[in-house]
Amino acid sequence: MINKEYLRKENLDRIKEIFRANKTFPSVTLRDFIDEKAFLKMKNNLARMKFKDNYNPLFFSYKRCESGRIVKDFFNSEVISFIEEIIGMRIKKPAPDKFMIFSFGWKDYTVLNDKTAEKDGVDLIFDFTDGWDERFGGAVVYSNGKDDFLRISSMENTLSIVERKNSQRFVQYVNHYAEGRSKLFILISL
Amino acid sequence: MKKVIRNREINIQDYINQEHFSSRNISQFNRLFSKAIPFPCLVVDNFLREEIAVKLLKALSKEKFYPKESDLFKLSQTSDFAGTKNPVLVEFREVLSSESFVRFLGKVTGNKLVAGKIDMAGAIYSDTDFLLCHDDKLEGRRIAYIYYLSDFSISDGGSLSLFSSENSMPKKAVKKILPKFNRLAFFEVSDISFHEIEDVVSEKQRISINGWFY
Numbered sequence: 001m002i003n004k005e006y007l008r009k010e011n012l013d014r015i016k017e018i019f020r021a022n023k024t025f026p027s028v029t030l031r032d033f034i035d036e037k038a039f040l041k042m043k044n045n046l047a048r049m050k051f052k053d054n055y056n057p058l059f060f061s062y063k064r065c066e067s068g069r070i071v072k073d074f075f076n077s078e079v080i081s082f083i084e085e086i087i088g089m090r091i092k093k094p095a096p097d098k099f100m101i102f103s104f105g106w107k108d109y110t111v112l113n114d115k116t117a118e119k120d121g122v123d124l125i126f127d128f129t130d131g132w133d134e135r136f137g138g139a140v141v142y143s144n145g146k147d148d149f150l151r152i153s154s155m156e157n158t159l160s161i162v163e164r165k166n167s168q169r170f171v172q173y174v175n176h177y178a179e180g181r182s183k184l185f186i187l188i189s190l
Numbered sequence: 191m192k193k194v195i196r197n198r199e200i201n202i203q204d205y206i207n208q209e210h211f212s213s214r215n216i217s218q219f220n221r222l223f224s225k226a227i228p229f230p231c232l233v234v235d236n237f238l239r240e241e242i243a244v245k246l247l248k249a250l251s252k253e254k255f256y257p258k259e260s261d262l263f264k265l266s267q268t269s270d271f272a273g274t275k276n277p278v279l280v281e282f283r284e285v286l287s288s289e290s291f292v293r294f295l296g297k298v299t300g301n302k303l304v305a306g307k308i309d310m311a312g313a314i315y316s317d318t319d320f321l322l323c324h325d326d327k328l329e330g331r332r333i334a335y336i337y338y339l340s341d342f343s344i345s346d347g348g349s350l351s352l353f354s355s356e357n358s359m360p361k362k363a364v365k366k367i368l369p370k371f372n373r374l375a376f377f378e379v380s381d382i383s384f385h386e387i388e389d390v391v392s393e394k395q396r397i398s399i400n401g402w403f404y
Contacts, residue, residue: 056359057363058324110261111322170261173264175391177318
């Protein structure tokens with residue numbers, strides 16, 4: 001399922017290097033992460049999923065669906081081994097509430113919040129969004145509270161691996177230029 | 191109603207429309223403010239004398255606005271007018287923080303407010319700018335105010351939305367206050383004064399002067 005280019009030893013070593021290069025926000029973004037056939041299958045399954053509104057004005061607004069089959073398809077043993085290789089540690093199976101599929105459209109957001117602050121760990125963001133423009137907003141932003149930020153933009157079939165070290169994430173407000181479009185991604189917090 | 195500003199005596203009724211100070215209006219304002227839903231608030235149109243409002247807008251356009259962005263907001267803002275050298279803005283700050291005006295506002299809101307203590311800055315919300323839901327609570331803040339210097343319609347966005355609450359948490363936006371030139375809006379800051387500024391969705395600039403009374 002994983003793009004074979006990423007599995008070649010020299011490329012894998014380079015990915016590990018990139019991941020560790022950013023000391024504040026260790027991270028790497030891998031485009032065309034899985035092969036086209038597997039990606040289309042997941043995308044078709046996603047189109048059948050039912051999303052529910054989640055709205056708490058002080059903290060968030062988005063649509064979400066339970067992980068179900070899609071995350072199982074994505075988070076398989078091949079992907080788990082690949083990620084373990086990059087981050088250099090074994091992955092424990094996360095609790096079900098750490099696997100989420102999100103949809104963010106116009107007026108959606110999350111804000112930083114002490115009450116829901118997460119412990120240090122690793123985020124996997126796998127993006128399904130086609131044709132998203134940065135000017136729509138909606139970037140996943142990591143902040144360490146010291147004016148340092150890491151922005152993860154949206155691109156179809158892209159996996160971002162981000163280590164949360166004294167940092168928290170929020171999803172930037174999606175503005176009206178998104179019109180009827182929505183940004184769709186899986187978020188797995190390890 | 192008189193206050194000395196920089197060795198010059200001014201009358202706040204030279205700035206604020208006199209009609210607002212009649213006993214009848216003050217009683218009516220007080221009734222409207224205290225019974226407002228979802229929490230005490232009031233909108234006063236034609237707040238300043240028209241020529242003063244125009245002068246104020248011109249003065250504000252000469253101030254430096256700093257873009258600010260976070261998870262919670264995106265806008266441009268001036269520094270607090272306590273540090274401005276612009277005489278028109280200094281004067282406006284003095285007028286609103288004067289004993290006469292603070293006494294008037296105290297009667298309208300039923301709050302004991304402190305004369306001479308006010309926060310005041312200019313803000314511009316341009317296309318896609320916003321301020322998400324929050325309550326404004328901070329030590330000592332009693333009344334939040336916004337004085338609008340631009341005219342918006344519903345389709346431009348930029349309204350001030352006030353939220354109903356349940357168990358001290360915001361539930362739903364139930365009132366919208368549109369920016370209108372020379373309109374003053376104010377509300378009581380409390381545990382449930384949840385509000386937001388909707389994103390601007392047009393090329394118009396939402397220009398205002400806002401802050402808090404203590």
